Amino acid sequence: MEKRLLIVDDEPRITDSFKVIFESRGYRVQTASNGYDAIEVFKQHPFKVVLSDIRMDEMDGIALMHALKQIDTFVQVIFLTGYATIENAANALKQNNAFEYLEKPVNNMNDLCETIDQAKDRYDHEKYQVIQKEKNEKGFAIFKDIFDSMDAAVYVADMQTHELLYANKKLAKALGYDDPLTFEGRKCWQVIQKNQTGPCSFCTNKRLLHPDGTPGASYEWDFCNTLNHRWYTIVDKAIEWYDKRVVRLETAFDITEKKEHEKLFREFEKAIETSKKFESISTLAGGVAHDFNNTLSTVIGNINLAQLSCADNETQKYLKVAEKGIMQAKEISSKLITFAKGGKPVKTKTDIIKLIQQILEKRLDSEEVTYSFESDPIPCYFYADQGQLKMAIENILQNSIESMDGSGRIDVSVKYLEPPQKNPRISIDISDSGCGISREHIDMVFNPYFTTKPFDSRKSKGLGLSIAWSIISRHGGNIHIESTVKKGTTARISLPVFKENGIEKKVEKNHEHQFDAVLDINSVRILVMDDDELILDVISQLLKRLRYEVILALNGNQAMEIFKTAKACEKKIDIALLDYDIKNGLGGIATMEQLIKTDPYIKGILVTGHSDNSEIKRYQDYGFSDMLAKPFSIKQLDQKIQNLMA
Structure with missing residues (x-):
């Protein structure tokens, strides 16, 4: 590689002699007799190293060095000076970033050449460092844009000091900040976690490094943040930062909904x-x-x-x-x-508030317990088998009384619930101040003959809660138990009710028979057609979970045979849930057209995975009452069916 050198001195004999010496050693040398000439030469042919006298007329060496560094920040200047200016040269070296100073005359040319080579190496090193830093910062700016566009919280922290070096907008938003710059420079454990006085006990730093301290494999883990209480899948990785530090890059994906x-x-x-x-x-x-x-x-x-x-x-x-x-x-x-068995509930119009008040007065007035009762107005019809419902509530009350050893408090409340887009329900809460149920036992309380009572206890160890569960389940409801040991238990009964608009009309038309057709979902028979057996199985389980009767078909031809057979046996199918796209056999639309020919009153729901199809958008033209797009939830499925049967 060519070695180039600029020599500046106002004594021609010195520049000429140095030129001869350095050229003989392989340098390409240019000379200048003053600072102004040197600047012009430097502009035309930049040099990494300049050898200059300090004391010169018009412009001294220090002024020249400042001028040259304006042109090239990295240029290395070596000063030559006589005894009188050694102190000046030393100051220049110390204050002005000169590379070195040497006394005149130079007695050892080998030392001078070595100094020049070292200056050239320093030039290359400093320039490389700056270029790399600029390149890394430019690259980081690109990554910063990428990180800010990610649907994940991202931050970078020093693995030694835990200082936050970078955080993206998603992290700032997740932690309640407007600008991620707000907490850059602070410790990660101060910002990201709650009530931390030092590094987190679960910090993954040690997992991310090889024994020699170099970056290792990434580490993935799930964690619930202590500040916002949301769940995240976290991927941690040790990387080399643009300033050569080894840092932890953490990417956190919000999985709370999951x-x-x-x-x-x-x-x-x-x-x-x-x-x-x-x-x-x-x-x-x-x-x-x-x-x-x-x-x-x-x-x-x-x-x-x-x-x-x-x-x-x-x-x-x-x-x-x-x-x-x-x-x-x-x-x-x-x-x-x-x-x-319990028998199918014989449901009659029931004043649930009055029924519960009667149960409480009869069951609790004779006990050494205090009780309270409050209720929302119920603006709907409620139909129930009063005898069975009375038994279920009494069984729950009996459990409460026994849990309090005969004395304590029971609070009963009835609430009317009508969330948007959902069927109205009533919630009956029975809360006691008893001994409570441990977490390990709470899932077993409805098991027949399960009890935590001593074997020699005279308290009932029968089927009370099991029977209550069975009765409430047959009424289309459910029971949920919440309990804290030594504090008490709440049994929450949820039961469906029916809006007055519409239900009266049904009753007027055909009295109990027509009312049962609305209320008793077990009488609703649904034909499901799909050529994917896995999907067919899933829909079947969902419908059975909703307590509908289900008949399955893999294609239109099979569906037609089933439909005709059911009609001949007087087992009328109420709703056909038909997949649009069937590979082998009739598809949903063609099947519906055939079903309507057999039974004009059949109600159909078209199921599809591509609802943007223009033919599907016109589902009503083919006799369907509604359309259901995959994937759908059990609530959506139930809502569609309830709407058709209303």
Whole structure:
């Protein structure tokens, strides 16, 4: 690589002699006799190193150095000076960033050449550092734009000091700041977490580095932020920052909705599992109760015969106790039957407020407990089997009384709920000040014969809550338990009610028969057609969870056969839920046209994954009553069906 050198001195003999010496050593040398000439030469042919005298007429070496650095910031100046100006040269080196100073005359040319080479290396190094920094900053500016456009919270922190070096707008917004610059320079643990007095115990810094301190693999984890209480999937990575520091880059994706959906799905699965379990137990309980009653009939019959045959008072006393025990066993059997079958609720128009007041007065007035009751006005019809509902509420009250050892407080409230786009419901809350239920047991309280009461306790250990669950479930409702140990328990019963507009008209037309058609969702028979067996299975489970009767078909031809068979057997299908696009066989529109020919009153819902299709937008032209776009929720599906059946 060519070595170039500019020599500036107002003594020609010095510049000439240096020119000869340096050219003999491979340098390409240019000279100037004063500062102004040197500047002109430098402008035409930039140099990395300049060898200059300090004391010169017109412009001294220090002024020349300042002028040259205006042209090229990185230029390295070596001063040559006589004894009288050594102090000036030293000051220039110290104050003005000169590279070096040497005394005249120069006795060792090798040392001078080595100094020039070092100056050239310094020029290259400083320029490289600045260029790299500018390049990194320019690259970071691009990344900053990218980070700000991401749907994720991003920040960069020093792994030694925990100082925040960068944060994007998403993070600032998530933490309640308008501008991310607000907290740059502060510690990450001060800004991002709550009530931290030092680095977080869960800090991932150590996971991100190799033993030698170099960046390692990324680390992914889920965390609920202590400031905004939202869930994030976090990806941490150690990277080299533009200033060569090793820093932690953290990218946090908000998964709060996902977590909520997962929770709802787990609850949904749990509800299905509970329903399946109760169905299985109900079948068993019904069979056991039947056999049990047969056995009880034999036993009590023989006890009665013994009573008639024996005149001994002592024996009669024992037989009387045995008879009483059999009658108690009969009550248990009756409860098993109620739990197992219970009979379809015979629903009549019910004043729920009056019913609950009567239950409370009859059940609690004789107990050593205080109670309160409050209610919203109920602007809707409420239909229920009063006997069954009374049993369910009494069973829950009994549990509350026993949990308080006979004394305490019970608060009962009835609220009317009518959220937007949802069917109205009433919520009955029964709260006690009892011992409470532990978290590990709360999921088991509806299991038949589950109890935390001592085995020698005289308190009931029967089917109370199981029967309550069964009754409320048959009324289209559910029970949710909330409890805190040593503080008490709340049982929340949720039941559907029906708006007055429309329901009266149904009742007037056909009295109880027509009313049952509206209320009893078990009588709604739905034909579902889809050529994807997985989707078919999912829709089937959703509908069954909603307690509709479901018939499945993989294509239009199969659907038509099922439909005709059902009609011939007088098992009318009420609603057809038809997929638009069927690969093998008739699709949704063609199938609906065929179904209407067989039954003009069939109600159809067109299901599709591409609702922008112009043909689909005109679904009503083909006889469909509504359209449902995939993917859809269980609430949307239920709402569509409820609207059609209203």
